[in-house]
Amino acid sequence: MTNAGTAIKFQDVSFVLPGGRSLLANLNLQVEAGETLVLLGRSGSGKTTTMKLINRLIDPTSGKLEVEGKATVNWDPIQLRRRIGYVIQEIGLFPHLTIEQNIGVVPRLEGWEPERIAQRARELLNLVGLDADLFAGRYPRELSGGQRQRVGVARALAADPPVILLDEPFGALDPITRRGIQQEFKTLQQELGKTMVFVTHDIAEAFVLATRIALLKDGEMILLAPPGALLDSSDPEARAFAECFYHGQSIGRPA
Amino acid sequence: MTLFDFFAHNGGELGNLVLEHLFLVIVSTGIAVLIGVPLGILLTRKPGLSKPILGFANIMQTVPSLALFGFLIPLNIYLFNVKIVGGIGARTAIVALVLYSLLPIIRNTFTGISNVDPAIREAGRGMGMTDRQLLFQVELPLALGVIIAGVRVATVICVGTATIAAAIDAGGLGRYIFRGLRANDNVLILAGALPAALIALAADLLLGYVEKAIQAGAVLKASSHKLLWSGAIAVLIFFAVAYFFLGKSAGRIAVGSKDFTEQVIVGEILAQAIEAKTGAEVVRRFDLGGNLAHDALIAGEIDVYVEYTGTGLLAILKEKPLADPEEVYRRVKAEYAQRFKLEWTEPLGFNNTFAILVRGDDAKKLGLKTVSDAAKVSAQWRAGFGQDFMSRADGYRGFSKAYGFHFEATREMDLSLTYRALAENQVDLIAGNSTDGLISRYGLVQLDDDRRYFPPYDAVPVVRQAALEKYPALRGVLKQLGGILTVEEMRKLNYTVDGEKRQAKDVAREFLIGKSLITGESLAP
Numbered sequence: 182m183t184n185a186g187t188a189i190k191f192q193d194v195s196f197v198l199p200g201g202r203s204l205l206a207n208l209n210l211q212v213e214a215g216e217t218l219v220l221l222g223r224s225g226s227g228k229t230t231t232m233k234l235i236n237r238l239i240d241p242t243s244g245k246l247e248v249e250g251k252a253t254v255n256w257d258p259i260q261l262r263r264r265i266g267y268v269i270q271e272i273g274l275f276p277h278l279t280i281e282q283n284i285g286v287v288p289r290l291e292g293w294e295p296e297r298i299a300q301r302a303r304e305l306l307n308l309v310g311l312d313a314d315l316f317a318g319r320y321p322r323e324l325s326g327g328q329r330q331r332v333g334v335a336r337a338l339a340a341d342p343p344v345i346l347l348d349e350p351f352g353a354l355d356p357i358t359r360r361g362i363q364q365e366f367k368t369l370q371q372e373l374g375k376t377m378v379f380v381t382h383d384i385a386e387a388f389v390l391a392t393r394i395a396l397l398k399d400g401e402m403i404l405l406a407p408p409g410a411l412l413d414s415s416d417p418e419a420r421a422f423a424e425c426f427y428h429g430q431s432i433g434r435p436a
Numbered sequence: 437m438t439l440f441d442f443f444a445h446n447g448g449e450l451g452n453l454v455l456e457h458l459f460l461v462i463v464s465t466g467i468a469v470l471i472g473v474p475l476g477i478l479l480t481r482k483p484g485l486s487k488p489i490l491g492f493a494n495i496m497q498t499v500p501s502l503a504l505f506g507f508l509i510p511l512n513i514y515l516f517n518v519k520i521v522g523g524i525g526a527r528t529a530i531v532a533l534v535l536y537s538l539l540p541i542i543r544n545t546f547t548g549i550s551n552v553d554p555a556i557r558e559a560g561r562g563m564g565m566t567d568r569q570l571l572f573q574v575e576l577p578l579a580l581g582v583i584i585a586g587v588r589v590a591t592v593i594c595v596g597t598a599t600i601a602a603a604i605d606a607g608g609l610g611r612y613i614f615r616g617l618r619a620n621d622n623v624l625i626l627a628g629a630l631p632a633a634l635i636a637l638a639a640d641l642l643l644g645y646v647e648k649a650i651q652a653g654a655v656l657k658a659s660s661h662k663l664l665w666s667g668a669i670a671v672l673i674f675f676a677v678a679y680f681f682l683g684k685s686a687g688r689i690a691v692g693s694k695d696f697t698e699q700v701i702v703g704e705i706l707a708q709a710i711e712a713k714t715g716a717e718v719v720r721r722f723d724l725g726g727n728l729a730h731d732a733l734i735a736g737e738i739d740v741y742v743e744y745t746g747t748g749l750l751a752i753l754k755e756k757p758l759a760d761p762e763e764v765y766r767r768v769k770a771e772y773a774q775r776f777k778l779e780w781t782e783p784l785g786f787n788n789t790f791a792i793l794v795r796g797d798d799a800k801k802l803g804l805k806t807v808s809d810a811a812k813v814s815a816q817w818r819a820g821f822g823q824d825f826m827s828r829a830d831g832y833r834g835f836s837k838a839y840g841f842h843f844e845a846t847r848e849m850d851l852s853l854t855y856r857a858l859a860e861n862q863v864d865l866i867a868g869n870s871t872d873g874l875i876s877r878y879g880l881v882q883l884d885d886d887r888r889y890f891p892p893y894d895a896v897p898v899v900r901q902a903a904l905e906k907y908p909a910l911r912g913v914l915k916q917l918g919g920i921l922t923v924e925e926m927r928k929l930n931y932t933v934d935g936e937k938r939q940a941k942d943v944a945r946e947f948l949i950g951k952s953l954i955t956g957e958s959l960a961p
């Protein structure tokens with residue numbers, strides 16, 4: 182497990198659609214090993230694009246992006262993706278596989294022994310707070326939204342990847358479930374010490390989880406700072422999110 | 437005879453036809469799955485191909501089956517020295533059935549995979565699945581229910597369409613249906629149609645159950661996927677082997693026939709005479725629909741069948757009608773030899789043409805011999821004609837003009853009903869088929885076509901020159917058959933089969949024995 186140095190490095194990275202529309206412009210960003218970098222921004226700000234560049238679902242149209250010191254374009258995409266856990270908002274659990282089989286997908290692709298896969302799945306279920314005896318044999322449709330999202334996280338952790346990408350993983354959950362799972366995730370994160378890139382448009386969530394926050398607007402990064410510094414920024418976009426934060430604090434649950 | 441009696445007496449034959457039918461359906465659907473599913477997958481990877489491929493499959497479904505057979509029979513496509521397309525029999529039937537059942541399978545495979553939730557696909561790709569892993573571990577299992585639904589539709593189509601296979605000697609329940617249609621026998625039609633409908637229902641229920649089970653989530657475990665695929669491959673190999681060994685008839689003489697009673701009888705007469713006189717093994721490939729017997733002869737799938745001079749001239753050679761029977765015979769003989777390397781041997785003796793018929797007592801009372809005689813006395817007559825005769829330019833219109841007929845009334849009805857209508861005094865003159873058994877049954881009299889309005893349709897065996905060279909004894913047999921069947925005799929034989937429900941092969945055998953062309957014991961019982 183990497184816990185020193187730079188895990189991911191963006192150098193002047195841009196992504197332009199074939200039609201000419203720019204989704205990301207000249208991004209310069211380093212994600213340090215073991216930190217949780219939150220990509221914050223409104224819809225269409227370029228958060229998900231940034232994410233998909235990291236695991237090579239798309240390639241930069243210009244600039245250079247390195248993962249573990251090697252440009253992504255030089256990585257075999259399959260090898261790269263198996264070293265990066267991936268959690269998306271829709272979760273994307275395979276409905277035809279049991280929870281245990283879902284968690285075991287990457288280990289199975291990697292050719293682990295079946296007993297080791299089963300053991301790992303149970304270990305992870307317990308880690309994300311689900312009773313392995315109860316859930317291992319169930320199918321995704323038999324689970325609630327929150328339970329499914331926990332399985333999504335467990336699946337991303339299965340083969341013990343050094344980097345995990347989370348694209349609004351808790352976005353579809355109700356606010357109460359959401360706050361609870363964020364806290365648990367925070368604990369898990371501290372326990373595991375993985376490098377994480379976390380996309381959200383919820384500033385409260387960003388505050389709970391982030392080591393640093395990168396604020397994106399219209400495909401450009403306008404701020405990169407620890408959570409506290411964002412609240413003091415004079416940038417209008419940062420102010421807009423800060424407003425939300427104070428507002429949410431005052432009328433939401435007690436801090 | 438009721439349907440129940442029929443089943444009780446023909447259980448064994450019915451069982452065979454059901455098996456043949458199932459064989460055609462399972463093999464065709466199996467091959468269609470093995471072609472259609474990969475094609476459907478290809479379309480999800482290369483969407484640009486979907487228009488041409490789905491378009492092709494769509495068009496195939498609209499091609500009439502006889503046209504498709506006519507197109508497939510002359511083809512000669514080989515794979516590893518084994519003929520895979522062309523000829524008559526199960527092989528061509530299977531090719532046609534595969535073409536008919538492709539569309540639902542391709543379309544459902546394509547739709548099933550396309551409808552997989554994009555989030556699931558993205559999750560799979562994001563976790564580092566290769567395209568193949570994504571396909572086999574995620575997309576195909578999730579699309580399986582929809583694919584099975586397509587296979588279900590294809591199977592039901594196939595069960596229905598397979599009845600047409602009987603038109604090219606591929607067997608199946610269509611044999612009963614065709615035989616029943618020909619003999620106007622509803623019990624026979626039902627004896628074929630009912631089991632076919634039951635098979636379709638059973639297949640629909642079974643596959644419907646599988647489909648529901650899969651969509652309800654009783655999904656196969658990863659290990660059983662392997663089982664499924666190896667099962668599919670085993671089935672493929674079995675079918676491939678079965679398919680390749682079909683329809684091999686080397687070293688035997690193949691006798692064909694068209695798909696009506698008279699043709700089956702003369703086919704049997706030819707077959708039994710050849711068996712008795714040459715000692716060669718004879719394969720019977722009867723009931724070939726439309727002009728498929730000619731196609732089969734050209735393709736070398738059969739060696740001989742009985743054709744009519746008028747049909748050869750008009751339908752095959754597409755020439756203008758000629759009135760003189762001798763001239764027609766000389767013309768087709770010369771043209772066939774040159775164009776197709778086929779030989780017209782000795783005419784059997786009867787002419788199967790339009791017959792202008794009146795009641796026997798009218799003929800006697802009024803002294804009618806010729807059609808012209810009838811024209812003179814017909815002012816008060818009512819005439820009954822089949823739809824075909826009424827609608828053709830060379831039918832009623834040309835005929836009544838040529839002889840100057842003015843009937844009091846003309847009735848249009850089904851051809852098979854005109855005989856009885858005449859016998860029961862509902863009409864006074866009809867245009868039937870000269871060899872129809874009902875003519876002697878009802879004591880009707882055929883008037884002589886003294887102006888030679890109708891072209892001659894003399895029945896003559898047509899044989900491949902290559903077969904004559906290979907089996908020199910064949911020529912002698914066919915020569916002996918020259919002139920053995922008068923039109924009265926042919927009527928009687930037709931009636932024995934259609935009216936008395938005797939088997940064509942027994943009727944043919946008794947006829948040959950009666951003519952001393954074979955002896956009673958020279959045939960195996």
